[in-house]
């Protein structure tokens with residue numbers, strides 16, 4: 366039986382797990398593909414030489430992370446006519462056009478299942494199973510750290526800081542969790558999903574993202590009271606009149622939404638299309654062995670001919686001012702006329718109120734207002750005016766509400 370040489374760039378958490386899994390599964394893969402995969406070389410900062418590994422490999426797996434030299438090595442591998450498997454979301458979200466262009470020109474595979482949602486096979490389903498479906502919207506919980514933190518806040522009533530400390534102690538958050546909690550990691554993953562779902566060249570700089578750092582126990586208590594779930598949601602969707610919106614922000618979900626019950630460090634992606642209504646894929650988020658398993662799945666796919674080089678993505682108009690329902694949290698002096706003044710400002714901007722809950726806080730009151738879907742710019746204009754009212758005790762806070770349910 367012939368062998369299939371795999372060059373491995375990076376031997377950290379995922380790279381080491383990949384090497385072990387490859388050895389364990391080599392016989393089974395040989396039985397499926399007719400070729401036995403074996404490592405041709407490993408590159409780290411202290412070991413191996415890229416040119417030498419490239420010359421001896423049929424395929425290269427990039428698990429170094431970061432932009433350089435990962436970008437250089439991936440491009441040079443593709444230009445040499447050899448397929449690449451990568452788990453590097455930052456690289457794909459910032460240099461996607463160059464990398465997919467190089468793969469297309471060379472007519473070789475560039476596979477990246479592990480870059481999005483742990484073992485959730487969202488890429489494969491979008492690329493292969495749903496290749497003929499017209500996708501309208503993709504929603505994702507694509508960051509396990511933030512989902513773990515929000516789930517802990519809901520389950521135990523802990524503050525954001527306490528839940529983050531727990532996540533770090535249990536290994537669900539890194540020592541520097543910035544890119545997870547500020548939404549950037551999820552934003553990078555949404556550019557990859559948007560590219561596949563809509564054939565659109567979306568870069569990280571075109572995604573609006575917000576994180577969970579400002580979520581409070583009061584928001585969570587409100588969610589629990591109304592049986593809503595608060596999640597960090599990534600969205601890529603077609604917008605009426607053309608264009609795409611790609612964004613990441615915390616959002617309340619009703620219980621009938623498939624992502625509402627995705628808890629802990631799990632990831633999930635919901636794909637909506639008229640042909641299928643919706644399908645949801647969920648599973649464990651990141652982790653060395655889970656990610657290695659998704660990487661190995663890509664290697665096996667690349668070993669099965671013929672490769673399908675992805676078509677170059679088209680430029681797209683990105684729409685940022687989209688409609689959403691909102692939850693608005695205000696702390697005000699408890700005196701007559703306050704609610705009327707707020708209602709007037711909302712009304713003047715065309716914001717229509719769905720519900721108001723008022724709660725006494727001694728001489729002050731807490732108002733929790735949910736408004737019907739409205740263009741974000743109009744809502745924010747109203748919030749800015751409300752923010753100037755002299756009876757406001759703290760700056761207004763708001764969170765988007767996703768109203769869809771599938772029941």
Ligand SMILES: NC(=O)c1ccc[n+]([C@@H]2O[C@H](COP(=O)([O-])OP(=O)(O)OC[C@H]3O[C@@H](n4cnc5c(N)ncnc54)[C@H](OP(=O)(O)O)[C@@H]3O)[C@@H](O)[C@H]2O)c1
Pocket residue numbers: 374375376377378379380408409410411427428429430431433434452453454479480483651652653656
């Ligand atoms: N960890 C996860 O759960 C997970 C999940 C999904 C996706 N990913 C992605 O998978 C990739 C790898 O993540 P990881 O957690 O395995 O990273 P890691 O533990 O930090 O390992 C990185 C490896 O790459 C090597 N490396 C880094 N820069 C290099 C350079 N300039 N030249 C040569 N070697 C270099 C390192 O070498 P040294 O050993 O010499 O330092 C190390 O072996 C990243 O793109 C990450 O985003 C990770």
